[in-house]
Amino acid sequence: MKKIVVKFGGSNLRQPQDIDRVVNVVQTYNRPLVLVVSAFYGITNALIGCVQAAKEGAGTKAALAESRNYTLTLRALKKEIVEANIQDAAHRERTEKALGERLDQLDRFLTGIHCIGDVPTFVNDAILSYGERLSSLLLTEVLLSRGIAAREALPEDIGLITDGVFGNSACDFEASTASVAKALEGNEVIVVPGFYGVDREGKTTLFGRGGSDYSAASIACCIGAESLDVWKDVDGFLSADPGTVTTPRSISQLNYLEAAELSYFGAKILHPRTVEPLFNQDIPIRILNITRPDRGLQPYTIINAQRKVTKDVVKSVTSTEDVAILKLHGPGVGFKPGILAQVTNTLDQNGINIKSVLTAQTAINILLARDHLDAAYAALKEHHLAGVVDVSRNDEVAIVAVVGDGVLEASDVGSAIASRALSAAIASGVRVTLAAAGASEVAAYMLVHQEDRKKALQAVHAEFFGG
Ligand code: ASP
Ligand code: MG
Numbered sequence: 001m002k003k004i005v006v007k008f009g010g011s012n013l014r015q016p017q018d019i020d021r022v023v024n025v026v027q028t029y030n031r032p033l034v035l036v037v038s039a040f041y042g043i044t045n046a047l048i049g050c051v052q053a054a055k056e057g058a059g060t061k062a063a064l065a066e067s068r069n070y071t072l073t074l075r076a077l078k079k080e081i082v083e084a085n086i087q088d089a090a091h092r093e094r095t096e097k098a099l100g101e102r103l104d105q106l107d108r109f110l111t112g113i114h115c116i117g118d119v120p121t122f123v124n125d126a127i128l129s130y131g132e133r134l135s136s137l138l139l140t141e142v143l144l145s146r147g148i149a150a151r152e153a154l155p156e157d158i159g160l161i162t163d164g165v166f167g168n169s170a171c172d173f174e175a176s177t178a179s180v181a182k183a184l185e186g187n188e189v190i191v192v193p194g195f196y197g198v199d200r201e202g203k204t205t206l207f208g209r210g211g212s213d214y215s216a217a218s219i220a221c222c223i224g225a226e227s228l229d230v231w232k233d234v235d236g237f238l239s240a241d242p243g244t245v246t247t248p249r250s251i252s253q254l255n256y257l258e259a260a261e262l263s264y265f266g267a268k269i270l271h272p273r274t275v276e277p278l279f280n281q282d283i284p285i286r287i288l289n290i291t292r293p294d295r296g297l298q299p300y301t302i303i304n305a306q307r308k309v310t311k312d313v314v315k316s317v318t319s320t321e322d323v324a325i326l327k328l329h330g331p332g333v334g335f336k337p338g339i340l341a342q343v344t345n346t347l348d349q350n351g352i353n354i355k356s357v358l359t360a361q362t363a364i365n366i367l368l369a370r371d372h373l374d375a376a377y378a379a380l381k382e383h384h385l386a387g388v389v390d391v392s393r394n395d396e397v398a399i400v401a402v403v404g405d406g407v408l409e410a411s412d413v414g415s416a417i418a419s420r421a422l423s424a425a426i427a428s429g430v431r432v433t434l435a436a437a438g439a440s441e442v443a444a445y446m447l448v449h450q451e452d453r454k455k456a457l458q459a460v461h462a463e464f465f466g467g
Pocket of ligand 1: 009010038039044195209211212213
């Protein structure tokens, strides 16, 4: 029988009592599973804070004390969770001891960076993985204490090998598939910490923020899973962010491309690269809501290969402020060969990823992640590109995108979609900086003034889904 890979994220793990809901879900499946878990809510951010504090105060007693304090806080938190969830005293003690050993390893890394006064990237990745390493150990022990056959499996032990890029790695499927599949055989519930894999030397490399989704997808791909079930605390993918639009609709089905574009353009529900490994094997992703036990194992959203153009074409409107525009000005930049090649080369050498490029005769617009803007600006200023008379930057923008299969179809409905979105935004007074359609078959987007992001999202959502 094929296994199901089940992922629980930080939103499922906020309070000590939340573990109960997770155990209930595992019992409801009543079959062999691979669980992939994130850190408890907020832990990764706190670890990032710890590393940052260590960097800034490198070597000082105050900074060392601060990170010691943090591991003490973690110890107390874990103790509280163990006490709330494991009844048997001896089992409790064993679990606390095992967690303590793991926290000692974390302590050693933190002390190390104080001693050398620097945080090498491989140490950074190792430290940040501890949130997940604590979750997997804890959950395994709680499952065992409830009489459920379970074991923990760490990425380094099962051979989840990556391309070795610290902070933002990808799974190396050629190197991983056979060993991961073999290591995850068996009928017990197997618990894997998400967020990281290891390079060929065994060093921890992270899959990027929110990367546990990608871990789970990679594992599902390696073992040829029946499905990847992602548990959330919301009703699946929605037609818009519920914080901005009052009554967004839940979306029952999306194809892989739509889900990828929605995540790319700001929907926070899945890591943007989650669908990548599943695409080829046609493994469905099912999004379920842990706060709705009445629904059992019935998902809110299923993501698969089916391409359905719905009557209204647009399935969701999304937005993100993680974007900035770098603009190269020059009377003939659109016409001059080779400029773009130099630009992309320079940015690539500086490790900067380009989100999109839109050119005209007198300007080249490069869209970037916001925290890459200053480095990109400095690199291009320094490079002096022939034909470019000025470089400017703008980070007061946001992207608003409409996503749905058929958005760009040459039919009347399809081609009208992008212009309807644009007109709706402009009619409600939104300052639109740029608009683009055609880069993806299922998405069209516009850049608006950052202050107008909410207004734009509401206007465009109302246009397709009613006020
Ligand atoms: N804990 C990691 C993060 O906060 C990974 C994850 O949650 O998926 O980014
Ligand atoms: Mg997450």
